[in-house]
Amino acid sequence: MASTSTTSVSELLRAWRTRRHLSQLQLATRANVSTRHLSYLETGRSKPTRNMLERLARHLEVPLRERNQLMLAAGLAPAYPERGLNAPELMAVSSALQSIMDAHMPFPALLLDHWWDVIDRNAATDFLLRGCAAHLIDPPINALRLTLHPDGLAPRIINLGQWRTHLLSQVQSRSERDGDPRLHDLVAELASYPGDDVGHPVLTDVVIPLELKVGDAKLRFFSVSATVESAIDITIDELRVEAFYPADDPTRDAILAMK
Incomplete structure (x- = not known):
């Protein structure tokens, strides 16, 4: 995915939904959110909470590394650590x-x-x-x-x-x-x-x-x-x-x- 330094969380969410070939209605139904709220998140009119990002990322099957990018783009701390294999x-x-x-x-x-x-x-x-x-x-x-x-x-x-x-x-x-x-x-x-x-x-x-x-x-x-x-x-x-x-x-x- 593009760097979070130049890509907003709304753009990232829209890109992941498009990559999964889902309409806003399909994703909203799966994630149990309103299509209006999802639309607001994808246009930047609403700022997602950590729980909302986790919910959408789970239904979009976003890998953990890229979930951290979503968090950073939203101004939140990364949720998933990356330790060395010998940790x-x-x-x-x-x-x-x-x-x-x-x-x-x-x-x-x-x-x-x-x-x-x-x-x-x-x-x-x-x-x-x-x-x-x-x-x-x-x-x-x-x-x-x-x-x-x-x-x-x-x-x-x-x-x-x-x-x-x-x-x-x-x-x-x-x-x-x-x-x-x-x-x-x-x-x-x-x-x-x-x-x-x-x-x-x-x-x-x-x-x-x-x-x-x-x-x-x-x-x-x-x-x-x-x-x-x-x-x-x-x-x-x-x-x-x-x-x-x-x-x-x-x-x-x-x-x-x-x-």
């Missing part, structure tokens, strides 16, 4: 996320932030990084850049066009949903990498697999994401574990043989 208050959650990745061994798992930057990973991801250029695996690592860059995993991804289309769709959707300029720039960067063929799904597949060459082996994975749905800290709200599972028995056997 004492976050230790229970960060330990739980770490335990998920450790328990997923010997299969790869990553802890990612809102922009697909790798915050942590388990040891099973080491084989994924073999042969990747140093400039892609030196921290901070971006999982999407590492995957689709021609100096990264891309040359070893058998169904590159199909997987590339899947990832681009994910980041494009999040960019449009959140209005995040950093995600917008990431979409443009990823789209500039080679790989146009979307490929054709195999009829027996139920998910889009990541098909990867590792030595003489052809490995097939699908991924499952886990998030903390009840987060009220920005850091936790923006984290997720991406766990990769074998999509077939030969992949499972090959991974177990690498132990």
